[in-house]
Amino acid sequence: MVRRGQAWGRWLLVLTLVLGAAGALAQQPPRAPRPQLATGVAFAPDGRLWLTGLDAQGRLFVQSAPAQDLQAWSAPRLLDTTGDVIAADGENRPKLAFGPHGQVVLSYTQPRARPYTGWIRMLRSMDGGQSFSAPFTVHADRQEITHRFESIAFDAQGVLHTVWIDKRDLEAAPKTGKKSSYRGAAIYRNESRDGGASFGPDTKVADHSCECCRIALAPGADGQLRALWRHVFEPNVRDHAFAALASGAPVLRASFDGWQVDACPHHGPGLALADDGGFHAVWFGIRQEQGEDVAAVRYTRLNADGSPHLHTVRELPDEAAEHADVLAAGARVAVVWRSVEGARSTLRAWLSNDGGQTFRLQVLAQVQGDNDHPRLAQQGERMVVVWRTTQEVQVHELHF
């Protein structure tokens, strides 16, 4: 028995060494987890600036800063999302919107187990954000397919609109081999007339949207919301389409880059109401100019129906510009973007006092390392840019 015990001891020693060696092989240098910095920002009716995002552990939080000192962020407050995984990277991000009667809604895309799938989830507050409901799914369709890249906003009547990219039509379309006969995805929406307590049916805004770009929303002069998104026009042109969020509203083409590509730009547009009832728009695209592919973020003016003033199209003065967004108040227009060169990221603003006829360029900040796209918020004449980095949340007030 003693000899057997010694033999076992030797085996255990060998086993320990093998396990240790295998464990050492498995233990590569630890990777720093990639920060998920994508955030949503909005002004509350009382002038506080709110932000929502994920913390280092992937937990949803909100924090806010008082109107008189937008740098004085409150401590992050964690929200219970019942274990939802939340997309918060690039153009996927949590968002929040304030309604007219103390309602606050907070939305995000919850990736599902199958690739390219997601559900749009929402938390709702009826007390100005002091407390939030458990998350619930916004759309009626519960297939495990794409419902992603949602945008949310209240219109002037206090109706909450949710708009998203949806692949139910692609899934239902006949296939040629493994390939669907359906071009791109679709834009769907619904409405809530009680601040997110209940929702109307899912309705289609347009067939054939691009699959993974954010949707821009802005109120028109009538207070009704308009949407601008990257579309897949026949045969395979990834330009932009515009529509009012109303039953039967026509879909108009808003950009004419003519970019034919089987690819995912992951680079959605920006939209803001202009003082003449039209719109300011920014978008990324590649167009042929003198035989060359020219990639750029471009700005243009749109008519009230979404058709472009083609003579107003111009490139932003930064060939590295990415994920630009736009705000406007009267004749003041702000186009803001990030550009990355090596380890350095630069936040730039292009500011106009004459309705977008002329602009001046301003560098707002530079940082090293991970950072989010710039997020814009507006309350009346007040416009701010919020930029989250791994170190801090910067707030830049725009002065014209």
Add this chain to the structure above:
Amino acid sequence: MNCISDSDQGVSRRRLLAAALALPGVCASNQALAQHHHAQTAIKTVADFDAAVWQRLLREGPRPAAYVFTTTYCSTCPAVFELLHDMLRAAKARAELAAVVMDAQGERALVHAHHYRGVTRLYAFNGFEPEIRHAVDPKWRNVTPYVVLLDRQGRDQRVIGPPDAARLKAWLA
């Protein structure tokens, strides 16, 4: 009687050793993850990708090679792998066909490997995505698939979306 015979001991030791080596956390957990999701994929490991890795691959990586930069949300990307895989089969050619996943880190990229037909190696960005992308091509604005074709001499062709027939022919010439 708790004692076991020598012969029993041998069998039990081998079983114990085999079981120990199969313990999660000892074997690469990414392998288990990939097998759990899609047993058919041959890719069981993922390598980190950053600017230094890219420079090394350009300098001394396999030839010919295709690097398809992709994202987990890119539904147009799998078609490029099918195109390249079918082209290689038709030409009876061998080449590195690497997927470089930009938005999933480490083992998380493995669950998407089954979308990448014919893929021979899987990389995942490790670091700030725009910074790595800038190192690959300063003019590339994260449109995917972004394809780099390296021919036998290491000359590169870069294209957004599926490469056309002329580029593919030049790649394997």
